[in-house]
Amino acid sequence: MILIGVIAWTLKQLLDSWQPGQRIPPVRAILLVVGAVLALTLIQAAIGYFQWRTTTFRIDEEEVRIDRRFIQHNSDRISLSKIQSVDVVQPLAARLLGLARLRIDVGGSSARTIEYLSRADAYRFRDFLIGRARQSHQATTPAGTGAQRQQAPRPGVPERPGSSWQDRRFDEPEITHVAPRQIVLGTLISGGFIWSVLLAGAGIALPVIFHLEVITLPLVLAALLTAIRAVTGLLVKYWRFTLLRADGGLKMVHGLTTLATRTVPRHRIQGLEIAQPLFWRPAGLYRVRLTVLGGVKLDGELEAQVLLPVGTATQVSEAIDAIWPGVALDAVALHPIPRRARWLRWLDRQTILWGLDERIMVARHGLLQRRAEMVPHSRVQSIGLRQGPLQRRLRLADVVLHLPAGPVYLKCRQLDADDARRLLLGEMDLCRAARSAELRPTPSANSAPNPDIGGTSAETPPVM
Amino acid sequence: MDHLFDPPGGAWQPVSPRYATAKRFAVLLGWGLPTVVVAVGLGIVWTWWAAAIAGAVGAAWTLWRWFRMPRIVAAWGWCERGTDLCIRSGPWFQRLTIVPYGRMQAVNINSGPVDRYLGLASVELVTASPASDAVIPGLRLDDATSLRDRITAIAETADAGL
Numbered sequence: 154m155i156l157i158g159v160i161a162w163t164l165k166q167l168l169d170s171w172q173p174g175q176r177i178p179p180v181r182a183i184l185l186v187v188g189a190v191l192a193l194t195l196i197q198a199a200i201g202y203f204q205w206r207t208t209t210f211r212i213d214e215e216e217v218r219i220d221r222r223f224i225q226h227n228s229d230r231i232s233l234s235k236i237q238s239v240d241v242v243q244p245l246a247a248r249l250l251g252l253a254r255l256r257i258d259v260g261g262s263s264a265r266t267i268e269y270l271s272r273a274d275a276y277r278f279r280d281f282l283i284g285r286a287r288q289s290h291q292a293t294t295p296a297g298t299g300a301q302r303q304q305a306p307r308p309g310v311p312e313r314p315g316s317s318w319q320d321r322r323f324d325e326p327e328i329t330h331v332a333p334r335q336i337v338l339g340t341l342i343s344g345g346f347i348w349s350v351l352l353a354g355a356g357i358a359l360p361v362i363f364h365l366e367v368i369t370l371p372l373v374l375a376a377l378l379t380a381i382r383a384v385t386g387l388l389v390k391y392w393r394f395t396l397l398r399a400d401g402g403l404k405m406v407h408g409l410t411t412l413a414t415r416t417v418p419r420h421r422i423q424g425l426e427i428a429q430p431l432f433w434r435p436a437g438l439y440r441v442r443l444t445v446l447g448g449v450k451l452d453g454e455l456e457a458q459v460l461l462p463v464g465t466a467t468q469v470s471e472a473i474d475a476i477w478p479g480v481a482l483d484a485v486a487l488h489p490i491p492r493r494a495r496w497l498r499w500l501d502r503q504t505i506l507w508g509l510d511e512r513i514m515v516a517r518h519g520l521l522q523r524r525a526e527m528v529p530h531s532r533v534q535s536i537g538l539r540q541g542p543l544q545r546r547l548r549l550a551d552v553v554l555h556l557p558a559g560p561v562y563l564k565c566r567q568l569d570a571d572d573a574r575r576l577l578l579g580e581m582d583l584c585r586a587a588r589s590a591e592l593r594p595t596p597s598a599n600s601a602p603n604p605d606i607g608g609t610s611a612e613t614p615p616v617m
Numbered sequence: 618m619d620h621l622f623d624p625p626g627g628a629w630q631p632v633s634p635r636y637a638t639a640k641r642f643a644v645l646l647g648w649g650l651p652t653v654v655v656a657v658g659l660g661i662v663w664t665w666w667a668a669a670i671a672g673a674v675g676a677a678w679t680l681w682r683w684f685r686m687p688r689i690v691a692a693w694g695w696c697e698r699g700t701d702l703c704i705r706s707g708p709w710f711q712r713l714t715i716v717p718y719g720r721m722q723a724v725n726i727n728s729g730p731v732d733r734y735l736g737l738a739s740v741e742l743v744t745a746s747p748a749s750d751a752v753i754p755g756l757r758l759d760d761a762t763s764l765r766d767r768i769t770a771i772a773e774t775a776d777a778g779l
Contacts, residue, residue, distance in 0.1 A: 446745065534720050534746035538713040540621060545711075550621055555746040562748075570621045578625055581701055581715055588719060 210267050212278060217257065219265060235259050236286040238402070238416045239279045241320065243272065245410040255279060276320065283416060287401045320406045320414045321397055328403070328475045329468045331394040331461070335438075336387065339463035342432045345383030352376035391462035398475055407462075421446040422476055424528035424561035425460065427469060431521045439469050443476075444559025458560050473527075477512065482525060485515045493547050494567040507565040507576075512587070514554060514580065516565050526563040528554055530580070531587035538577050540570075552576055622711055625703050629694030635735045636755025637690040641683055642731050648679040695753045700771060702742060704751055716751045718772040720744045724765045728758065740764055 207223045217236075219229040240256040247253060253275035255267040270278070321327075340346055356372030392409035402418040423444040433439070441461040461472050470481055487508035495502045501520040508515050514533075517525045533554050540550040550573035552565040568576065652675025660668035685708075692708040698715070705713045721742050728738040738761040739754040756764065 534744040535714060535716040535749040535751065537715075537748070538621070540711045542709050553748070555744070555748040557745045558747050574621050577713070577715065581698075581717070585700070585717060585719070588717075 205269065208268070212281070217265075217282070219267060229265055231257060231259055231265060233282065233285045236282055237421065238418060239282045239286075240416065241275050241279050241414045243408075243412045248410075248412055257282065279414075279416075280322075283400060319393075319395070320412065321395065321404075325397040325399050325404060328396040328398055329461070329464065329471045330396065331391065331463055331468075333393065335465075336391060336394070336463050338436060339433065339438055340384055340388040342436060342438075343383050343387060344430055344432055345379050345386070347432055349376040349379035349383065352379065387462060391459070394462055396461065396472060396475070403460075403475060405460075417443075417445055419476055423532045423556050423559065424526065424563065425473065425476070426561045427482065427525045427527070428519075429523040433463075434523070437465055438463050439466065440464075441469055441472060442560040444556055444561040446557050477529060480513055480527075480529075482515065482527060485510050485513065485527075487515065487517065488572075490567045491549070491569045494549055496547060497543060497549065497567060502567075505566050507568065509576075509580070509583070511583070514563065516563050518566060526561055528556060528561065528563050529587065530583040531591050532556065533580070533584045536577055536580055536584075538573060549573075552580075554580075622705055622713055624694070624696045624705075625701075625715065626698030627696045629696055629705065632690060632693045632695075632753065632755035633737060633757050633760075634687070634690065636693075636737055637686045639731050639735055639737060639755065640686045640690060644679060644682045644686065648675065648682060652676060652679060690755065693753070693755065702751065702768070704753055714749065714751050716742050716744060716749055718768060720749075721768065721772045724768050726761050726765055728761075738762075740768075742768070 204221070204223050207221060209220045211218045214233075216233060217229075217231045219231075221227050236257055236259060238258045240258070242254045242256060243252070244254075247269055251272050252269040253272045254269055255275050255278060257265045257267070259265065352372055353376035356369050356376060359372075360369050389409045390411075391407045394405065394407040397404040397406065399416055402416055402421075405413075405415045405417070407413060423446055425444075426442045428440050428442070429438070430440070439461070440459075440463060442458045443460045444458070460476075461468060464472070470483075473480055473482060485508045487506040490498075490502065490505050490507075492502075494505070498505065501518065504518055504520055504523070506515075506517040509530075511530075513527050513529050515525060515527045517523070534557065535555045537553040537555060538550055539553065544550055544567070548570040549567045550570050552568060552573050554563040556563070565573075565576065652672060655675065656668045656672035659671050688708045692711070693704075693706050695702065695704045697703070700718045701715050702718065703713065703715045705711065721744060723743040725741040725743060726738050727741065732738060732755075736758050737755050738758045739752055740756060740761050741753075742749070742751040744751070753764075
């Protein structure tokens with residue numbers, strides 16, 4: 154940031170001092186710029202080097218200990234049982250040098266990072282820490298399920314450390330991956346990119362037609378920026394996106410320049426939002442985002458909020474099935490809202506639908522961008538019912554499910570008042586039943602069609 | 618079919634009527650004082666009629682809030698339905714929030730200077746969701762502490778899990 158500021162300032166100085174008569178900028182100004190940039194780079198590099206040299210860490214059977222003794226000394230001790238997830242990030246430069254950053258998520262407070270390890274070490278430590286966190290997890294969950302898990306030996310497949318291209322072991326089956334063709338298509342027909350093309354087109358066409366040269370440059374520049382944002386936000390960030398089934402959760406590996414690996418324990422997933430932007434509709438593409446408990450304060454590379462950046466309906470249902478086995482979005486019967494709601498929702502009344510089955514609650518809405526939210530009953534924190542004066546006249550009401558902070562916001566809009574009341578109380582009972590079924594696995598949970606459901610209940614965390 | 622905002626269990630427990638006094642003080646502070654400041658300021662730097670209009674509008678709104686407060690306070694209510702806590706509020710924009718005790722992470726009691734003078738306190742249930750916003754304001758102080766104690770006692774035995 155400082156670097157950019159300095160460059161901008163010196164450039165401005167340079168332009169100011171550039172008299173119209175002169176052909177070339179003064180040599181002194183150029184030297185000044187180069188000198189300032191060099192000095193700043195050197196200072197930053199030196200600080201980075203000493204920070205790296207003075208950081209030590211230790212991982213033993215009990216805890217991770219990170220000691221930093223640069224200018225400010227601090228020492229972090231993280232108990233292995235407190236670790237929620239461990240991510241590996243490799244920015245481009247580090248990736249070329251075979252280095253990686255380890256990021257340890259401990260739930261509520263901000264994550265601890267260990268910068269820079271060799272790639273193989275980072276992968277090894279990550280696997281060890283996640284394995285340990287899972288074991289201590291099972292020790293605290295009710296007896297029986299944990300032991301049953303322990304008995305199943307790890308399949309004896311050779312484990313291969315990941316490369317700079319992919320971070321995947323042989324024992325991690327792939328759920329789905331986004332092909333390069335798909336993500337290029339998704340980027341090209343994304344809203345941001347189409348707008349940028351339109352803007353650029355306007356910037357070129359308007360001067361030709363109306364002889365308005367003034368607006369060309371700003372329009373084309375704005376178009377360029379929008380296009381860059383669209384490409385970096387989707388194509389570069391989620392290039393070669395792979396969703397893997399890892400030990401106890403999901404693993405997402407993606408990135409063109411920065412290769413990021415994120416592990417999300419399945420029991421921390423609170424809800425999903427499946428969205429279809431307007432321009433993706435003809436191509437049948439969807440985007441799936443998720444709310445992860447404690448996954449709010451994350452840096453940009455590791456956005457926990459994306460489960461699938463671009464995907465077809467099949468890929469979406471594969472991803473959903475991996476999180477909650479046996480759950481399908483289309484299997485839930487959806488109800489429309491009453492016709493009289495058109496007085497409040499003029500255009501999109503018929504797009505609003507809601508429904509629930511014994512495991513999840515689903516709400517759909519959206520005229521241009523279609524969205525569907527799904528939340529399992531066992532993850533609902535609390536429920537709200539709302540009714541304004543107009544809604545009271547029309548006997549309508551909104552029901553909102555409260556989830557931990559994240560992108561998913563499930564609101565059943567403009568329900569019939571009787572339905573809303575029934576839903577409110579019924580959902581409370583469903584939630585209580587789902588919670589207690591997770592806490593003490595009942596025979597019914599074990600005899601469910603997919604044996605994995607029993608596994609999910611074994612992963613219930615202790616209360617935060 | 619019962620009415621939409623009927624109590625899901627038992628009857629609505631009202632909050633203390635003295636809470637209206639606290640809210641009226643807040644109205645004076647939040648609307649009355651700015652009205653005076655704006656009206657006087659306009660009168661000094663501009664003309665008297667602008668000050669009069671601003672003063673009239675501000676005074677009307679302040680009076681409206683002042684006389685409406687008992688209705689607003691009467692709309693607050695809470696009740697228990699098994700191991701859930703239900704809270705309702707709002708005379709026009711009605712809200713009903715149901716929080717299971719099993720989801721509760723903490724119970725806070727808050728009491729500002731005005732609340733303390735009137736012997737009032739608010740009880741807040743904190744869940745993992747910032748959207749829950751489960752606050753019961755204007756309880757008598759001993760009611761608030763006994764409610765807090767009962768909630769924590771129930772929550773220890775009630776179902777939990779995230």
